[in-house]
Amino acid sequence: MxxxxxxxxxxxxxxxxxxxxxxxxxxAIARYLGSSGSSRxxxxxxxxxxxxxxxxxxxxxxxxxxxxxxxHFGGTTAMQQLLESEGVEVKxxxxxxxxxxxWDPAKEL
DNA sequence: ATTCTGACGTGGG
DNA sequence: CCCCACGCCAGAA
Numbered sequence: 441m442x443x444x445x446x447x448x449x450x451x452x453x454x455x456x457x458x459x460x461x462x463x464x465x466x467x468a469i470a471r472y473l474g475s476s477g478s479s480r481x482x483x484x485x486x487x488x489x490x491x492x493x494x495x496x497x498x499x500x501x502x503x504x505x506x507x508x509x510x511x512h513f514g515g516t517t518a519m520q521q522l523l524e525s526e527g528v529e530v531k532x533x534x535x536x537x538x539x540x541x542x543w544d545p546a547k548e549l
Numbered sequence: 550a551t552t553c554t555g556a557c558g559t560g561g562g
Numbered sequence: 563c564c565c566c567a568c569g570c571c572a573g574a575a
Contacts, residue, residue, distance in 0.1 A: 447571090466557055470570090476558080478570045483556035502557060509556030 451485035462543040505538030
């Protein structure tokens, strides 16, 4: 088996590298991987990340900073609680200061 | 095998 | 400024 980094694995790698108290968007990751149009696959990959605990998927939101995937955290405000626990202000399922907290892998990496 | 949906994003009207 | 439609790829019915 080749240790070839697949799209999904790449997503995990990037998400795991997201610094504390920082957030990023699906499109940013997809773009970093070279598949700017496949932003959906990023979400799909995060969905698979449910098996992994090293994937801070709560730091990954859509381009609007909205916690679109909070329903997948198995709870209601679980995702928001996690983000707020890191110092990320969340209001109405939306990340406040998203622009400042935004961590672009293509730019930071 | 076909069809639809899904943690998105961008563009056009 | 708001709403609609399309594109992406993969998995499930």
